[in-house]
Amino acid sequence: MSRQLLLLNETLRLQDNPLLNVPKSADSAYAVILLNQHQFEQSSPKRQALQAALIADFAKQLSARGIQLHCYIAEPWQQLQKLIKAWQIELVVAATPCAIDEVRLFDKVSSLCKVQLLDCNSLLDGQLAPDYQRFPKSCSQFRSQREPELLVSAPVADLCCLSAFIGNGCSPFSSQTETNEQFAAAYSSEGASKRWQNYLQSPAFSAYLQTRNQLYGADYASFLSVALAFGTLSVRQCWQDLQQGPQHPSAVWLKQELFWREYFRHYFRVHGAACFAEAGLARRAPLPKFPKGSSAARENFRRWQQGETGVPFIDANMRLLANTGLMSNRGRQNVASYLVFELGIDWRLGATFFEQQLLDFDVASNWGNWAYIAGAGEGPARHFNVMKQALQYDKDAEFVSLLQPDINPTLTGPAKHRPYAIDGTAPWQESWAAYLP
């Protein structure tokens, strides 16, 4: 008989969750969520509430089957040592991590007991796992190599070995508040699955290719990211749903986007600590304009965080993040580029801020995209012409007007993107004047 600890962080689902199928009838197993205390405390109140709501919902689903979810907010290594000792654990089972600190954590755990890692939040697991010795240098190469081989296994039906689990009780997180219930309704496995199935049947899905670059609104994109980040939906299930439906251009493009997520997951495992270094893989970094920690750099960073740079397109996106915990992909690319290239601030400060704020924070997607834009990834830096982008994606300035009703009311249409032209000096050197209205 083996005593097991199943670490269910980021796999908050019963469907297609291979971790829950590891215990056999002769085993005794503890279902555990262990949140990193430092990260949790740094997260925005919105993100904390979402996380608590989704864990509470998952605990309820397990409890209905007689399984207690043991939840801890602690320093992970210390807490795992305690649990392994107290429960005499012989095997720790968890999702294969992407970030180096978690990889190191499991290395340490393996000095105390056996560790079994299952890549249950990736598309390419098991025999389809990429060859890390010959990992492609771009996402498009990665996709063209791996997509044809992608035969996603049928989702695992349900958890099979109830008798193995120990305890039946409540989670320390409760889902009482209205916000928590709203979060659970939108992003729990039941809520997210309903939403996804409705989306697949909707005209919005067929229009994804045309709408995916929008800045706000309902259903302009799939809104899968929160559910995938917390693992309330299985990415393999989503892929399978897409494969089984009509292969119109929007379906093909959405699969392509899922491959970006997949690419970064494996990229992080290949490149380890370099993914978090300022120079990254490029071994060169954009030069900060302001000495690190100087009062000018601090003030610029504060303005960026609070949506007060004076550039409406940037500020509107940052205010959207503060209000909702989300931002469109187009918005994220622009605010990231602005921070790195116009404000000359270390990209890792931006990545850390996003980590704390985003409801869909995912370590590989977040840090991978930031590095990609800053030029700390495999390819060249992506310096966006923010004014050109504003005029292309918010031609009539509807987005900035909605998020910033305080922009000079005498300005109309595209001129709203440039209030500083009459209010004072430009907040950056206008190298893209050619695009101004």
Ligand SMILES: Cc1cc2nc3c(=O)[nH]c(=O)nc-3n(C[C@H](O)[C@H](O)[C@H](O)COP(=O)(O)OP(=O)(O)OC[C@H]3O[C@@H](n4cnc5c(N)ncnc54)[C@H](O)[C@@H]3O)c2cc1C
């Ligand atoms: C600076 C920056 C930071 C980002 N941080 C995150 C993050 O923490 N978590 C996160 O899930 N995504 C992140 N992204 C990627 C992308 O912006 C979001 O996945 C997307 O906006 C989520 O909305 P959606 O689910 O409606 O996307 P859709 O357009 O409907 O795409 C479907 C899914 O494909 C995946 N995807 C799409 N674009 C990307 C991408 N560029 N990189 C990786 N995966 C992608 C996501 O899983 C997404 O849910 C970041 C992008 C940038 C530029």
